[in-house]
Amino acid sequence: xxxxxxxxxxxxxxxxxxxxxxxxxxxxxxxxxxxxxxxxxxxxxxxxxxxxxxxxxxxxxxxxxxxxxxxxxxxxxxxxxxxxxxxxxxxxxxxxxxxxxxxxxxxxxxxxxxxxxxxxxxxxxxxxxxxxxxxxxxxxxxxxxxxxxxxxxxxxxxxxxxxxxxxxxxxxxxxxxxxxxxxxxxxxxxxxxxxxxxxxxxxxxxxxxxxxxxxxxxxxxxxxxxxxxxxxxxxxxxxxxxxxxxxxxxxxxxxxxxxxxxxxxxxxxxxxxxxxxxxxxxxxxxxxxxxxxxxxxxxxxxxxxxxxxxxxxxxxxxxxxxxxxxxxxxxxxxxxxxxxxxxxxxxxxxxxxxxxx
Amino acid sequence: xxxxxxxxxxxxxxxxxxxxxxxxxxxxxxxxxxxxxxxxxxxxxxxxxxxxxxxxxxxxxxxxxxxxxxxxxxxx
Amino acid sequence: xxxxxxxxxxxxxxxxxxxxxxxxxxxxxxxxxxxxxxxxxxxxxxxxxxxxxxxxxxxxxxxxxxxxxxxxxxxxxxxxxxxxxxxxxxxxxxxxxxxxxxxxxxxxxxxxxxxxxxxxxxxxxxxxxxxxxxxxxxxxxxxxxxxxxxxxxxxxxxxxxxxxxxxxxxxxxxxxxxxxxxxxxxxxxxxxxxxxxxxxxxxxxxxxxxxxxxxxxxxxxxxxxxxxxxxxxxxxxxxxxxxxxxxxxxxxxxxxxxxxxxxxx
Numbered sequence: 001x002x003x004x005x006x007x008x009x010x011x012x013x014x015x016x017x018x019x020x021x022x023x024x025x026x027x028x029x030x031x032x033x034x035x036x037x038x039x040x041x042x043x044x045x046x047x048x049x050x051x052x053x054x055x056x057x058x059x060x061x062x063x064x065x066x067x068x069x070x071x072x073x074x075x076x077x078x079x080x081x082x083x084x085x086x087x088x089x090x091x092x093x094x095x096x097x098x099x100x101x102x103x104x105x106x107x108x109x110x111x112x113x114x115x116x117x118x119x120x121x122x123x124x125x126x127x128x129x130x131x132x133x134x135x136x137x138x139x140x141x142x143x144x145x146x147x148x149x150x151x152x153x154x155x156x157x158x159x160x161x162x163x164x165x166x167x168x169x170x171x172x173x174x175x176x177x178x179x180x181x182x183x184x185x186x187x188x189x190x191x192x193x194x195x196x197x198x199x200x201x202x203x204x205x206x207x208x209x210x211x212x213x214x215x216x217x218x219x220x221x222x223x224x225x226x227x228x229x230x231x232x233x234x235x236x237x238x239x240x241x242x243x244x245x246x247x248x249x250x251x252x253x254x255x256x257x258x259x260x261x262x263x264x265x266x267x268x269x270x271x272x273x274x275x276x277x278x279x280x281x282x283x284x285x286x287x288x289x290x291x292x293x294x295x296x297x298x299x300x301x302x303x304x305x306x307x308x309x310x311x312x313x314x315x316x317x318x319x320x321x322x323x324x325x326x327x328x329x330x331x332x333x334x335x336x337x338x339x340x341x342x343x344x345x346x347x348x349x350x351x352x353x354x355x356x357x
Numbered sequence: 358x359x360x361x362x363x364x365x366x367x368x369x370x371x372x373x374x375x376x377x378x379x380x381x382x383x384x385x386x387x388x389x390x391x392x393x394x395x396x397x398x399x400x401x402x403x404x405x406x407x408x409x410x411x412x413x414x415x416x417x418x419x420x421x422x423x424x425x426x427x428x429x430x431x432x433x
Numbered sequence: 434x435x436x437x438x439x440x441x442x443x444x445x446x447x448x449x450x451x452x453x454x455x456x457x458x459x460x461x462x463x464x465x466x467x468x469x470x471x472x473x474x475x476x477x478x479x480x481x482x483x484x485x486x487x488x489x490x491x492x493x494x495x496x497x498x499x500x501x502x503x504x505x506x507x508x509x510x511x512x513x514x515x516x517x518x519x520x521x522x523x524x525x526x527x528x529x530x531x532x533x534x535x536x537x538x539x540x541x542x543x544x545x546x547x548x549x550x551x552x553x554x555x556x557x558x559x560x561x562x563x564x565x566x567x568x569x570x571x572x573x574x575x576x577x578x579x580x581x582x583x584x585x586x587x588x589x590x591x592x593x594x595x596x597x598x599x600x601x602x603x604x605x606x607x608x609x610x611x612x613x614x615x616x617x618x619x620x621x622x623x624x625x626x627x628x629x630x631x632x633x634x635x636x637x638x639x640x641x642x643x644x645x646x647x648x649x650x651x652x653x654x655x656x657x658x659x660x661x662x663x664x665x666x667x668x669x670x671x672x673x674x675x676x677x678x679x680x681x682x683x684x685x686x687x688x689x690x691x692x693x694x695x696x697x698x
Contacts, residue, residue, distance in 0.1 A: 024531050053530045057523065058556035065520035065553070069496070069527025072514045077527070095517050201512040201528070203535055205491040212506045214497075214515035363453075364446040375470030375670040381630050398469065406443055413454045414630035420474030421465050422456030427447045 003184040010150045010176040011036035013183050014080060014106055017154035019046045022189040024075035025053040027066035029085060032118040033174035034108035037080045050191055060085040064092030064105075071101035072213040073202050074195030076158050080106035082174070083124050084115060086132070093167060094133030098215030098226065100199070102161035104154060105139075106170040108177040111338025119338030120174035120261060125315035128171045129289045136227055138234050139169040140241065141288040143259040147181035149286075155189060160241065164233050165199075171288060173311070175261040175340060234290075243286035244295060248274065252281025254354055255299060256346065257320055258309040259285050262334065266309050268343035273350070280350065288316070296323035305329045305354035309346050312336045329354060362431045363411020367401050368423040374398035378415035378424065384408040387415060457481035459490060459510045466504055470670020472660030473502055473569060475627040479637045480540075480567065481509050483644055493536040494528055496521040500542035501575045519550025522557035525564045536647050538565035543584040544574045547609040554613065561618030561652035565643040568610070568655060571662040572681060579665035583607045586684050591665070606684065610657045614691040620652035622691040626659050628674040632687075651694060659685045 008016065015037045018026060023046075028038040038056060046052035053070075057063035063079050070077040081089060086107045096103060109124045111117035126132075128141050140160050142153045150172060157168040197208055204210040217223035245263075248270050249255065258266045263284040273280035283299070285292050300306070305328050308317035314332040321330050333349035335341045365386075372394060378401050379387045388404040401424075403409060411428030459481040467473045484493055490511055497505040499518035506513030516524040521539035529537040546554050546568050557564065573591055574580040581591040581598060586606050588597040598606070614622040621643060625636040636658060643654035659681050663673035689697045 025527070027527065055526070055530060055560075057526075058552050061520065062523040062526075062553055062556060065516060065523035066527035066530070068516070068520075069514060069524035070531045071527075072524075073494070073528055073531055075531045077531075091517055092520070099515075201494050201514050202532065203491045203494060204510065204512045210506075210510050210512050212513045212515065214506065214513070216503060216515055218504075362441055362446060364443045366447060371464055373469030377470055377628070377670055377674070380671065403443075411446075411453055412630075416454045416456075417478075417633045418475065418627070418630050420467065420469075420471055420478075422460060422474070422478050424454075425452065425456075426454040427451040428453045429441070429446050429451050431441055 003186065006183055006185060007180055008147055008183050009036055009178060009180050010147045010172065011108065011178070012040045013147045013151040014154060014170070015040035015044070016185060017151040018078045019044065019049055019052055020186055020188050021155040021158055022050065022076055022191040023052050023078050023158070024191055025055070025070045025077045026079060027055050027057050027063040027077070028079050029057050029060045029063050029081065031082045031085045033110055033120070033177050034080050034082050034106070037106065050188070052191070060088035061092070064089040067103050068092055068096050068099070068101065071096060071103045072099070072200070074200035076192065078104040078106070078154070080108065082108045082110045083112045086124060086127065090133035093139070094135050094137060095215045096167050097133070097137035097139070097230070098135060099213050100165040101167070101213065102158070102165055103167050104157040104161055104170065105167055106172065109171065109173040111336070117338035118174065120340060121312060121336060121338055122173055122260060122262060122310045122334070123312035123315065123336060124171065125288065125310065125312060128169050129291070137230055138289050139167050140164065140237055141169045141171050143171050143286060143288050144176060145260050145263045145284060147176065147179065148183050150176060151183050151185060155186065164237060166233060171260070173261050238290040241287060242290050242292050242294070244292040245284040245286060247282040247284065249281035249283060249299070251279055253279040253304050254350060255303045255306045256280060256282045256309050256350065257285070257306055257316070258282065259288060259316070261340070262309050262311055265341060265343050266346055269346040269350070272343055272347050278355070291319045293319070293323040296320055300324040300327045303328065307350045307354050308332045309341070310334045311340060329357065358433050359430045360433055361410045361428055363409040363426060363428040364406060365403060365409065365415060365427070366425045369394050369400045370396070371421055371423045372398060372400035373421055374400060375420065377418050377420065381414040381418040383412060383414065384410060457485045459485045461508055461510050463507045465508060467501060468664045470661065470663050470673065472571070472627045472658060475633060476567065476569060476636070476658055477505065477508050479627070479633065479640055483637065483641045484511065487641070487644060489536050492534070493538070496524045496528070496537070496539045498539070498541040498545040500545050502540055502542060502569070503576065505540050519545050519548070520553055521545065522550065522553040522562070522566065526557055526560070526562050529562055529564050533563070536565070536644055538567060538644070540567045541569070542575070543570045543572060543582045547583045547607050554609065558613040558653045558655070559616050559618045563647050563650045564653060565647060566653060566655040567640065568657040569660050570657050570685065571660045571665070572606070573662045573665040575662045575665045586680060608685065610655060610690055613653070613655060614696060618652045619655060619691055620649070620694050621646055621654040623689045624657040624659060624685060624687050626687055628661065628677065659687065
């Protein structure tokens with residue numbers, strides 16, 4: 001199968017992949033550093049390529065609710081925003097998760113909190129993996145570390161979203177969103193023409209009961225049942241969907257744990273460390289929910305210490321500490337507020353906080 | 358000469374006693390029963406059934422759709 | 434069928450072949466959760482009748498709001514989506530854009546449409562989405578216990594305007610239908626009522642038109658129904674309709690505001 005090779009920005013890769021993944025619609029709102037997603041889509045005129053709808057909404061509130069509507073009709077819908085906009089999405093995300101609808105949401109994270117800055121950050125980890133919106137729900141969270149993964153995670157995201165009838169988040173950042181790399185683009189997946197009549201709101205035909213897409217259960221006993229259904233889903237995700245990458249972990253004495261851009265930076269740190277004779281490995285979670293807890297539990301029996309390297313004040317470190325359960329020291333290093341750490345800074349931090357400590 | 362004669366049937370258990378049907382009737386057919394239904398609401402009934410022309414007014418104004426209307430043509 | 438006048442009894446009349454009106458078969462068996470005398474029930478039945486008469490049950494998807502009619506999806510036998518407060522026009526946009534040949538309508542109250550949802554309402558109208566918006570305006574937040582709404586008229590007592598709506602601090606009531614009628618994206622905007630049989634018949638015509646307009650693909654059709662909230666206004670249903678005539682109608686006059694894309698002079 002001939003694949004097409006292109007040089008693209010991360011944001012553009014998401015957009016091109018959405019068209020090729022057979023998306024039915026994109027609803028979005030401009031916000032730096034991800035506006036290229038919608039700009040690329042409107043420029044490409046996917047309505048002529050595949051019939052895909054692209055619409056700029058009046059706000060993120062509008063956009064996420066348009067996603068809710070189209071997802072209710074069983075369509076492949078995708079949206080994107082950046083941290084402050086994702087905060088606006090939270091109400092809609094809670095509703096979508098509760099109503100058990102599939103969709104893909106890309107967060108190109110920028111420095112925060114508040115209006116923040118436009119430079120990259122990883123400070124939305126808690127928001128993405130622990131909640132964000134109200135209630136007991138989880139997003140399946142994929143963290144790309146390259147422009148290639150920005151493209152590949154779109155069809156993967158749709159497949160997982162429909163497998164579990166749950167929203168999937170592609171958690172990336174302004175660095176990957178803006179950088180350009182070569183991408184092998186997959187072939188066009190045709191848009192669906194049939195939709196699962198068990199739940200979609202496409203019009204009640206005589207052969208079935210009416211479908212109601214709702215997140216409301218006035219009777220608490222029904223709401224508990226809904227929650228039990230959701231929890232069963234998340235359990236299955238934790239058992240079947242964990243994804244990660246190991247770099248030089250086989251003989252590692254010290255481990256860096258990082259995702260996304262931070263992982264790319266740490267790849268260089270591993271090289272620098274190995275040049276100095278230190279046996280350092282990099283563990284890169286690809287799914288942030290479900291988190292690769294089991295792997296970290298096992299490896300904590302082999303390495304002497306872990307440094308969680310994330311562009312925030314310390315968020316993923318909590319999940320690492322939970323997995324490691326006090327067996328070995330776990331420390332955090334990372335610049336935040338839009339600042340990006342350098343490979344040397346990470347190495348110094350590893351030496352200071354873990355190796356020499 | 359023909360005229361319309363009508364009659365209504367009230368779904369007594371679903372009537373909420375709002376009384377909107379009473380004023381809607383152009384020939385003052387309806388009143389509220391002194392009795393109450395299972396939910397404690399007084400319900401509508403035809404006090405003057407001979408005056409009913411089956412015009413549908415009461416049925417269409419009823420917020421709960423509890424009234425069904427029947428009508429025949431009658432030779433006077 | 435003619436019969437002798439003198440011999441006719443009620444039993445003679447009440448026969449299936451003489452049935453001239455029964456509530457629509459598209460209304461489910463569930464008892465409506467609305468207060469006795471509330472206009473919501475009447476409008477639900479009109480909508481059900483219109484959908485049944487047009488034969489579009491399998492092609493209609495509706496969006497329910499948050500408010501007293503949050504459970505609207507229990508009562509009309511079509512596919513529904515229940516939206517967050519105010520977001521129904523955006524949800525409807527999502528639905529209509531991916532299923533342009535289906536009939537999509539929102540059913541919203543005054544808080545949903547004209548307070549929290551103002552942005553979604555105005556922009557769906559501005560984009561000219563080919564949807565129908567049914568707007569129930571009773572000038573109060575019924576579901577949450579009778580608080581002031583953006584359409585509460587000046588001087589009206591509610592639980593958050595216990596001394597009457599004070600325009601200088603709380604703002605004036607909004608005539609949102611007139612507002613959106615200014616936008617080129619609205620095709621049909623009308624204000625109706627359902628408290629009297631004549632009004633019910635007019636509202637049905639308006640709602641039928643609002644649905645048929647979707648076939649023309651010329652923009653939003655919005656039917657506002659000025660209605661009562663006897664519970665929130667603390668009156669009996671009959672008295673509340675009278676109060677509505679005397680106090681709401683002067684500020685919210687009934688009639689067409691925009692027809693076939695032209696403002697009515």
